[in-house]
Amino acid sequence: MSHQNPNPIHAQNPPQLIAALRRQIARLEGVHRPVRPEGISSGCTPLDRLLPGGGFHRGTLVEWLSAADGSGAESLAIVAAREACREGGVVVVLDPRREFYPPAVARAGIAPQCLLVVQPATEADNHWTLDQALRCAGVAALLAWPDRLDGRTFRRLQLAAEEGGGLGLLLRTQAAQAEPSWADVRLMVEPLPAAETSRGRRLRIDLLRCRHGAGGQSIDVEIDDETHTVHLASPVAAATVRHGCSRAS
Amino acid sequence: MIGGRGESQSDREALEKLADWCGRFSPVVGIEEAAAPESLLLDITGLDALFGGEAQLAGEILRELAARGLTAVVAVADTIGAAWAMAHFGTGDREERERGRKGEGETHWTKVAGESPLLPCSPSPPLCSTFILHPSSSPLSPSLPVIALRLPEQVAAMLHQLGIDCIGQLEMLPRADLLSRFGPELLRRWDQATGRLGETVPVYQSQPEWETGCWLEHPTTQRKAIELVLQKLLERLEQLLAHHGQGAMQLTCRLDCPPERPIELTLGLFQPTASARHLLPLVAMQLERLSLPAAVVAIHVRASLTAALQRRQGELFSDLSPWQNPRHVAQLIERLSSRLGSRAVVRPRLVPDPQPELAYRYRSLVNDGCGQSRRNGPRRPAAAIEVPPRPLRLLRRPIPLATVSIVPDGPPLKFSHSGGQHQVARTWGPERIETGWWRNQPVGRDYYRVETTTGHRFWLFRRLRDGHWFLHGLFE
Numbered sequence: 001m002s003h004q005n006p007n008p009i010h011a012q013n014p015p016q017l018i019a020a021l022r023r024q025i026a027r028l029e030g031v032h033r034p035v036r037p038e039g040i041s042s043g044c045t046p047l048d049r050l051l052p053g054g055g056f057h058r059g060t061l062v063e064w065l066s067a068a069d070g071s072g073a074e075s076l077a078i079v080a081a082r083e084a085c086r087e088g089g090v091v092v093v094l095d096p097r098r099e100f101y102p103p104a105v106a107r108a109g110i111a112p113q114c115l116l117v118v119q120p121a122t123e124a125d126n127h128w129t130l131d132q133a134l135r136c137a138g139v140a141a142l143l144a145w146p147d148r149l150d151g152r153t154f155r156r157l158q159l160a161a162e163e164g165g166g167l168g169l170l171l172r173t174q175a176a177q178a179e180p181s182w183a184d185v186r187l188m189v190e191p192l193p194a195a196e197t198s199r200g201r202r203l204r205i206d207l208l209r210c211r212h213g214a215g216g217q218s219i220d221v222e223i224d225d226e227t228h229t230v231h232l233a234s235p236v237a238a239a240t241v242r243h244g245c246s247r248a249s
Numbered sequence: 250m251i252g253g254r255g256e257s258q259s260d261r262e263a264l265e266k267l268a269d270w271c272g273r274f275s276p277v278v279g280i281e282e283a284a285a286p287e288s289l290l291l292d293i294t295g296l297d298a299l300f301g302g303e304a305q306l307a308g309e310i311l312r313e314l315a316a317r318g319l320t321a322v323v324a325v326a327d328t329i330g331a332a333w334a335m336a337h338f339g340t341g342d343r344e345e346r347e348r349g350r351k352g353e354g355e356t357h358w359t360k361v362a363g364e365s366p367l368l369p370c371s372p373s374p375p376l377c378s379t380f381i382l383h384p385s386s387s388p389l390s391p392s393l394p395v396i397a398l399r400l401p402e403q404v405a406a407m408l409h410q411l412g413i414d415c416i417g418q419l420e421m422l423p424r425a426d427l428l429s430r431f432g433p434e435l436l437r438r439w440d441q442a443t444g445r446l447g448e449t450v451p452v453y454q455s456q457p458e459w460e461t462g463c464w465l466e467h468p469t470t471q472r473k474a475i476e477l478v479l480q481k482l483l484e485r486l487e488q489l490l491a492h493h494g495q496g497a498m499q500l501t502c503r504l505d506c507p508p509e510r511p512i513e514l515t516l517g518l519f520q521p522t523a524s525a526r527h528l529l530p531l532v533a534m535q536l537e538r539l540s541l542p543a544a545v546v547a548i549h550v551r552a553s554l555t556a557a558l559q560r561r562q563g564e565l566f567s568d569l570s571p572w573q574n575p576r577h578v579a580q581l582i583e584r585l586s587s588r589l590g591s592r593a594v595v596r597p598r599l600v601p602d603p604q605p606e607l608a609y610r611y612r613s614l615v616n617d618g619c620g621q622s623r624r625n626g627p628r629r630p631a632a633a634i635e636v637p638p639r640p641l642r643l644l645r646r647p648i649p650l651a652t653v654s655i656v657p658d659g660p661p662l663k664f665s666h667s668g669g670q671h672q673v674a675r676t677w678g679p680e681r682i683e684t685g686w687w688r689n690q691p692v693g694r695d696y697y698r699v700e701t702t703t704g705h706r707f708w709l710f711r712r713l714r715d716g717h718w719f720l721h722g723l724f725e
Contacts, residue, residue, distance in 0.1 A: 069642075069666070071704075072706070101643035103634075103636045107639060112609070116578070116581075116596060136578065136581040138578035191703060225638065
C-alpha cells in the first residue's frame with residue numbers, strides 16, 4: 001500500500017498543513033472516527049458533477065434502484081466500489097443468493113484479493129453482517145442486495161456506515177422507491193437502447209434523492225465494455241437502434 | 250523411575266516433564282528408547298565450561314533434582330551406552346577412581362550424561378550418584394554385567410544361560426560367533442557403548458498441549474456463569490500461549506453436559522492471537538446462538554492450532570488511513586466467520602478454466618477444521634488471468650428459454666424471461682466453450698451476449714448437444 005497522504009511537513013500551503021496536523025492530532029488522541037477526506041469519486045465524472053462535494057462521501061449509504069434484471073446498476077456500483085478501494089481496504093460483497101460472479105468483477109478492475117464475499121444463510125444473518133461490515137474501519141465499500149429494510153434497520157446501517165467510514169452500496173429493486181431512505185444518495189438506473197456506433201452500454205441515472213443537493217436530475221452515461229470507464233453519453237436519438245442482430249465482435 | 254510400575258503412561262509423562270525441565274542444562278535432551286523408559290540423555294558437549302566442569306554440572310543436576318524431591322544417578326561418558334551402563338550398574342569404587350583422574354579438559358569430546366531419576370523412597374539407594382568416565386579410560390569396565398549393554402530380555406536370558414554374565418567374558422568370544430548366535434542387537438549395543446558405532450541422542454521435543462479446563466462445582470445452564478468461566482479459562486490459556494510466544498489459530502471449547510453429548514465450539518482465527526479479550530467475544534457469539542441441552546458440568550478450552558504471535562508496534566505518526574490497517578479486516582473476518590461459519594466468509598481466486606461456473610474458487614479465510622483453509626498447500630503466485638466479458642451475476646442453474654431464432658445457428662431474436670418478452674437488438678458472439686470428455690459433465694455451449702431493444706443485457710447460450718437455449722447470466 002502506497003502512502004497516499006502527503007507528509008504534512010512537505011505541505012506547502014498553510015491551510016493544508018493545518019488540516020493535516022489536525023488529522024494527526026486526532027489520530028494521536030485515539031479518535032476512532034475515521035478522518036473524512038473530501039468526497040470520493042463515483043467513478044462516473046458526470047455523476048460526480050451532480051453530487052455535492054464532487055462524489056460520494058465515505059461513511060454514507062448509496063442506494064441504486066433498478067426496475068428489472070440486467071439493467072446495469074451493479075456495473076455502476078462496481079465502478080464506485082473500485083474507486084472507493086483505490087487507497088486500500090477491502091470490498092465486502094454480501095451475496096446470500098450466491099450468484100455473485102468474481103471474474104466479472106476482476107475484469108471491471110477490482111482485484112480478487114481485495115474482495116471479501118460473505119454468504120449469510122438467513123435474513124437475520126444478512127442484516128447482522130451488513131451492520132458488522134459497515135461498522136468495520138477496514139472496509140472501503142460494501143455491496144449488498146437488501147430486499148427489505150425497515151426504517152429502524154436502515155437507520156442502524158446508516159449509523160454503522162458513519163462509524164466505520166466505508167461506502168455502503170445497496171442495490172435494490174424499484175419497489176424500494178416508495179420506502180423512506182437513510183441513504184445519502186438514491187439513484188435510479190435504467191438502461192437505454194444503445195446507439196449503433198457505441199462501444200458500450202448506455203444507461204440513464206436519475207438522481208432521486210441527494211442530501212445537501214438537488215434531486216430530480218438525470219444524466220445519460222455510457223460504460224465502455226472494454227475499459228469499464230463511465231462517461232457522458234453522446235446525445236444520440238434512441239431511434240437509431242437497429243433491430244435484428246449485429247455481430248459486433 | 251518415577252511412580253510405580255504398571256503406570257507406564259504416567260511414568261512417561263513425568264519423564265517428559267522432566268525432559269522439558271532439563272532443557273536448562275542442555276539444549277539436546279532425549280528420553281532413552283525403551284519400552285519403559287527411565288533415563289534421560291543429555292548431550293553436554295562443550296557445556297562443561299559453562300558450569301565449571303563436568304563434575305560441577307553433575308552436581309548441579311543432582312542438587313536441582315533433589316530440590317524437586319528426586320534422587321538420581323548421573324553418569325558422564327563419551328557414549329550413550331557407557332553412560333547408561335555406569336548410571337545403572339556403576340559401583341562406588343570405580344567412581345572414586347575416575348574422580349581422581351579428572352581435570353584434563355577434553356571439551357571437544359562428546360559427553361553424554363545418562364540420568365536415572367529415582368524415587369525419594371527408593372529401597373536401595375545407590376552407593377554414589379555421580380560417575381564421570383574420562384575419555385582416555387576404556388569406556389566399559391570388563392566387570393560390568395552384560396545387561397549394562399541395554400540388551401533385549403531374550404538376549405540377556407540366553408547369555409545368562411550360557412554363563413556369560415560380565416562384559417569381560419563377552420570380550421573373549423569371537424565377534425563372528427556372537428553375531429550368528431545372538432543376532433545383530435548384541436553387537437550393535439556393544440559397539441554403541443564402546444564408541445565403535447555412533448549414536449545420537451533421540452531429541453525429545455515437547456509438544457505442549459494448549460489446553461485448560463475446569464469442572465464446575467455447580468452444574469449450570471446460566472450463560473453468564475459459563476461466560477465467566479470461559480473468560481478465566483481463556484486468560485489461563487493466554488498465559489500458556491504467550492509464555493511460548495504462540496497464538497491460537499483455531500480454538501476449540503468443549504462444554505460437557507451429560508447425559509447429552511459434549512458440545513464443541515470451534516473458532517477459526519484469521520491471525521494468531523493469545524488475547525483473551527479478543528477471543529472471549531468471539532466465543533460468546535457462538536455461545537449465545539447455542540441451546541444448552543443440559544447443565545454444563547465441565548468446560549475445556551484448547552488451542553488446537555497455533556502459530557507464532559506477530560507483534561506489531563503502533564506507529565505514532567502513521568500515514569496509513571484507518572481502512573488500510575489490516576487489523577480491522579482481520580477482526581471483521583473473525584467475527585463473521587465465528588457466527589456464519591468459515592465457509593460463508595470467503596475470498597475468491599480466479600482459476601484459468603474455460604467453463605464459466607468453474608473459473609473461480611472460494612477459499613475460507615480462517616482455519617476451523619472444516620472447509621478449505623487458506624494455509625493448505627503452497628500458495629501459487631496470482632498470475633494475471635485474462636477474463637473475457639462476463640456478467641456480474643451468474644445464475645446458479647442456467648434457465649431454459651423459449652426462443653425464436655431464424656438463422657439456425659445464429660443468436661435468438663426473441664426470448665422471454667421473468668414474465669417479459671425481450672426483443673434482441675445487439676449481440677456479441679458466439680463464444681464457444683467446450684470442455685473435454687474427461688470432465689464429469691462435459692459442456693459444449695455457444696455463448697452470446699445480447700442486448701435487448703430496451704438496453705437490458707443478458708448472457709445466453711445454446712447447448713450444442715440439442716440446440717436448446719439457456720439464460721446463464723445477467724449483466725447487472
